[in-house]
Amino acid sequence: MTHRSIIHVDMDAFYAQIEQRDNPKLVGKPVIIGGTSSRGVVSTASYEARRYGVYSAMPIEAAKKLCPEGIYLPVNMEKYKKVSSEIYNIFKRYTKIYEPISIDEAFLDVTGKDALEIAKAIKSDIKNELKLTASVGISINKFLAKLASEADKPDGLTIIKKDEILSFLRPLPVNKIWGVGPKMNRELNKLGIYYVRDIQNYDIEVLMSLFGKWGKEIYELSHGIDERPVEPNNLSKSIGEEKTFLKDVCDIDVLLKALKSYSINLSNKLKKRGYLARTISIKIKYKDFTIENRSVTLSIPTRDENIIFDTAKYILLNKFNINKEIRLIGLILSNLIYPEDPLQLSMKI
Template identity: 50%
Template sequence: MEKVILHVDMDAFFASVEQLDNKKLRGKPVIVGGVSERGVVSTCSYEARKYGVHSAMPIFIAQKLCPNGIYLRTRMFRYKEVSGQIFNILRDVTEIIEPLSIDEAYLDITNSNFDNGMEAAKYIKNRVFKEIGLTISVGISYNKFLAKLASDWNKPNGIKIITKNMIPEILLPLPISKIHGLGKKSVEKLNNIGIFLVKDLYEMPKNFYIEYLGKYGLEIYDRIRGIDNREVKIERDRKSYGRERTLKSDTNEKEELLMYLENFSGEISKSLLRDNVEGKTITVKYKTSDFQSHTRSKTLNYYTNNFKDIYNTCREILDNEEITQGIRLIGISISSFKENTIEQLKLF
């Protein structure tokens, strides 16, 4: 039996929630992420996107592109509340849900009570709009890659189905950046040898994928031929715990940066202890005043969730860095986990 996979994606979610809660913002360019020039765009409305504004863009650049935009701080508590309402609707469709983020998920409806993917997609879209007042885009296909590709096809408020008989023709005209698994560096690498469209890549021999794209090459080879065997996972394993902050003003003072690393280490340690998890790879990330990102990692020879272990490793990493420019953002993360399954022995 062929699988039926849906990918649901809430349209410009943070900005849409702000417009939902404040009617005066509707139809206007709303940029969520902060009011300070040192902030970063989290989400922007489609009205703002017409000016070239997009997520992860520094606020000061967004302000130049869209000086009449309405700039708002994030209200994460409210976005989580609305997200919870939407996911409750999704659970009425199927229990096989893989959340990707607060506003995005895969659903496997193969054995659900719906006759087909289109019926389920329309049910979700209608309920989300009537009960909450937001639009959502849905992609339908027989695997995760194609379902996600389809959800982005007619945004916002879109719905799209990709069937087996459309493959590979529907993929060939697309830019290779649309292929899940090809990152920015891989795309640039392929562009440099004249490969811009899926059609260009499709014509390459199988061994090219391995030689040029490494261990994931065969996945890309299959993917552009409509093959993706990944299952929809009900529980997603968390890959890392992290904290970061954009500073009020650039600094190259290590003692000041260490204050942030100390606070972050404490917060992450509390989260790890709460979730009964230990990690061993600790990464320090910083962004210089020219927006260049740098990451430095160290893998310990033991697992830990101890504050001192995390902080001392961060301090060691920073001590080995030569800071020649002002730092505008600093952060840390811990990964490579194991679950702590040791139970305390009871006396009786």
Template identity: 45%
Template sequence: MQETPTHRKIIHIDMDAFYASVEQRDNPEYRGKPLVVGGLPEGRGGVVATASYEARKFGIRSAMPSKQAQKLCPEALFVRPRFEAYKEVSQKIREIFSRYTDLIEPLSLDEAYLDVTHDKLNIGSAIEIAQQIKTAIKEELQLTASAGVSINKFVAKIASDINKPDGLKFIGPSAVEAFMENLPVEKFYGVGKVTAAKMRSFNLHKGADLKSLTKEALTRHFGKAGNFYYDIVRGIDHREVQPHRETKSLAAEDTFAYDLTTLEEMETELDKIALIVYGRLQKNQLKGRTITLKVKYSDFKQITRNRSFPEPLDDLETISVTSKHLLASTFSAEQKIRLLGISLSNFGMPEMRHRYEKISDQLKLF
């Protein structure tokens, strides 16, 4: 019988370049070559979903415009995603997880949290379980995964990225706080380039710098996220692994640490948001007729604009391009934007055609 542990045992499993790795596994001609899975560079609004490690050496990253990726690596191969294949592999990975625990929280097709505080096989060691899972994935599916093991979700997720690809990193209870103190702020999960730049402008470069600030100071600078930073630099994260976590909304949005002022940087952020919405559509096997853009300005005024299509859609380029057109129809150089969001709605079979063909006055450009 396993003893009752003082700390939880959390594993974060993250597949290595998942979509690209599946393509290279299934297509020998792609192996060893820079491969980009996503929109084609000759298309409109195409973005990178995943790049192989050979392509990443050239600086190609997820959510990057495909045209930019092609400029970085002209010899790269571009292929469209095969989500049915990825979902099938993802289900097999999930079956491997379930041999050890039922507390599994998928974050996407290629990553998940596992709580193995009390594992099914009474192994007791989270490190050993993580290694067994990695071995099973490699032997049964011919793919590699990286694992992070720690006492909470935040640290486990960061740990899984440390030794990629095919890595395994353990950060034990006694090491968590020192690890967080030495962690560069840009390595904090959820801290993007804009927030990291803002932190550095305040001379905050590592977790220890954040730790030196009071909770009040952190919330003053970073809003509600300041509370989270205050706890996490001390190794505190009480979030539980949620085995029945489901995406209820096919929408995504982002609030920016700095207000966006140029159309170019707004469109770059829309590409990233569109990619998230696209992934959720594929995961739920849904198509929608209405694309809605949400915009919140620096003065907290909020607007939405939408376009409806006669036929349901789920392709990334249409979502991305339509969102940019909606934005352009409302853009003013005098207005600064603090939040952007994209959603799809009107799923299912057609009911009344006019319900799906309603287009706002702002969309006459279509």
């Protein structure tokens, strides 16, 4: 195992914290960011709101039932992006090797430096200059550093040392392992695996026979093994747009109109950032909140709005059964590359 010094910085309830900073009357109040429409979803909930059971991605309608006294605000993305840029400028003071994960979190490789002193300095700079708090984790790889940052929120600082790895991981629920979502969690539960310690004690050969390569990966992660480097030039994993309709729809023309608008906007974003997209995906959320995703991977990457729209139209008309009313439709472009990157030609439908 390569022993690096990795820091994971995760801002605390980022959008809500910014609004509380900018409006002192909101401090200590349950603030929910995600729009004022009852058909929206929660983007961020302050820690005061989380005590009511409100969490990210929850329908605003459900949040209002749990927290009727909450303060509901629309997303102000321009403001949040500006603050995010200021945070990343702080990171640059301490290392050139940092990997953005989202607008409010990143990994930093500080191998060969004093990770604890750097983590303290970053937290101090963010607090003094931006009047915000971040939770920070330190360990020998990305997986463990992220778990460390989650261990003591908000405003925490946690280190997982090499000789503490197995004991730290042992009592955690198995869904703390990257990639173990609800479906995989159920499959593991059927095997009597509920905690990370259960995987640590499981036969790796059996896991591989059941889950293939993924069986080996979850076994390694359960032992704190993660060889992925921090990638400073990491491209955005995807860009996308989506819209929750004011009323549930099943009109193809309305859906196509939305996809046309997304295609134009996303094409412009690709051109601005200098990317091409290889994978085009449609996300649909139905009236009952079930979600389906379908995608096509092109043999020749594109940023052309007409190709994006034509592919999106093909996916919608051929890969979905539009018999149920639709609450939301989204278009996602992923597998992003620079034009000079080598291509591995293929088409997956």
